[in-house]
Structures are given as structure tokens and as C-alpha cells.
Amino acid sequence: MALADRRALAACTAGPAHVDGVDDAASPRAGNPTDPVVPDRDTSSPPPQEIAEADVVLTYV
Known part of the structure; x- marks a missing residue:
């Protein structure tokens, strides 16, 4: 079951x-x-399922 973009963000x-x-x-x-x-x-711009595969390389706090 896929989530809509807005629900995935939430x-x-x-x-x-x-x-x-x-x-x-x-x-x-x-x-x-x-x-x-x-x-x-x-x-x-990629399909939502591919966004989850991205790694974070830097976080600004």
C-alpha cells in the first residue's frame, strides 16, 4: 500500500x-x-518510492 506524498511527509x-x-x-x-x-x-522529481532510497550526506542544525 503506497502513501500519498502529503501523508508520507507527515x-x-x-x-x-x-x-x-x-x-x-x-x-x-x-x-x-x-x-x-x-x-x-x-x-x-523522482517517483516517491525512490525518495526513501536517498541517503542524507549533511544535516544543518
């Missing part, structure tokens, strides 16, 4: 934030803090 951001008790912090919207990452490939 599963990786808002879901874990809710478990940690910081619901608002992980909502991907303007003004919220983030830890930007640099993936090892372009993740802007």
Missing part, C-alpha cells in the same frame, strides 16, 4: 513530532524551525 515529520510532544515544531510550513538536510541525489 509520517516523517508531524507524526514523530507528535510522539515527542512538539506538534507545532515539525509542521513543514513557513516560519517553523527545521534541520535542513542535503541528500545524495535530487529528490525533487
Whole structure:
């Protein structure tokens, strides 16, 4: 069963934030803090299943 892009994003951001008790912090919207990452490939246009295969090579905190 595949997840829609929006649901997959929530599963990786808002879901874990809710478990940690910081619901608002992980909502991907303007003004919220983030830890930007640099993936090892372009993740802007591949099929969603390929995005999960990308590795993070750098995280800015």
C-alpha cells in the first residue's frame, strides 16, 4: 500500500513530532524551525518510492 506524498511527509515529520510532544515544531510550513538536510541525489522529481532510497550526506542544525 503506497502513501500519498502529503501523508508520507507527515509520517516523517508531524507524526514523530507528535510522539515527542512538539506538534507545532515539525509542521513543514513557513516560519517553523527545521534541520535542513542535503541528500545524495535530487529528490525533487523522482517517483516517491525512490525518495526513501536517498541517503542524507549533511544535516544543518
